[in-house]
Amino acid sequence: MLERTFCMIKPDALARGLKDQILGRIKEDGFNIIKEKELKMGRTDAQKLYAVHQGKSFYAGLVNFITSGPAYLMALEREDAVLELRKLMGATDPRQAAPGTLRSDFKEDNIFNSEGIMKNVIHGSDSVENAKYEISIFF
Numbered sequence: 285m286l287e288r289t290f291c292m293i294k295p296d297a298l299a300r301g302l303k304d305q306i307l308g309r310i311k312e313d314g315f316n317i318i319k320e321k322e323l324k325m326g327r328t329d330a331q332k333l334y335a336v337h338q339g340k341s342f343y344a345g346l347v348n349f350i351t352s353g354p355a356y357l358m359a360l361e362r363e364d365a366v367l368e369l370r371k372l373m374g375a376t377d378p379r380q381a382a383p384g385t386l387r388s389d390f391k392e393d394n395i396f397n398s399e400g401i402m403k404n405v406i407h408g409s410d411s412v413e414n415a416k417y418e419i420s421i422f423f
């Protein structure tokens with residue numbers, strides 16, 4: 285089904301100058317960019333985006349990481365957008381992501397930041413329902 289998902293090129297990837305390469309891969313994979321903007325996220329929006337992780341050990345560090353610098357936010361559309369973006373991203377831990385996925389292909393030697401947060405270059409919604417919620421926070 286034609287679907288939309290929320291995608292974010294995370295601050296680690298933007299700081300490394302990977303934006304255009306990652307956008308190229310996303311477009312090559314058949315996604316249309318419906319909405320896009322660069323944003324240094326405020327803490328309130330970060331807490332909304334990661335509300336599902338509240339209470340977990342990595343939550344505070346994750347909010348710090350995602351607000352640490354500009355990110356590139358998008359609403360993307362294609363057939364089965366949610367699942368297809370997750371496939372293109374690869375596993376959460378870049379060391380476990382399959383070759384050919386973004387998280388594998390752009391992984392750093394040291395994937396952890398100073399607070400122990402995994403730097404994995406990209407976020408994608410994990411369900412259609414969450415995609416709608418996440419898009420509504422930013423657009």
Ligand code: UDP
Nearest residue numbers: 342346375376400401402403404407408410
């Ligand atoms: N994360 C982390 N340590 C963990 C789990 C997650 O640093 O043990 C970070 C990582 O950057 C991840 C984000 O928190 O992308 C959100 O976690 P989630 O489990 O939702 O993974 P994702 O949906 O991004 O694959």
Ligand code: MG
Nearest residue numbers: 407408409410
């Ligand atoms: Mg997630």
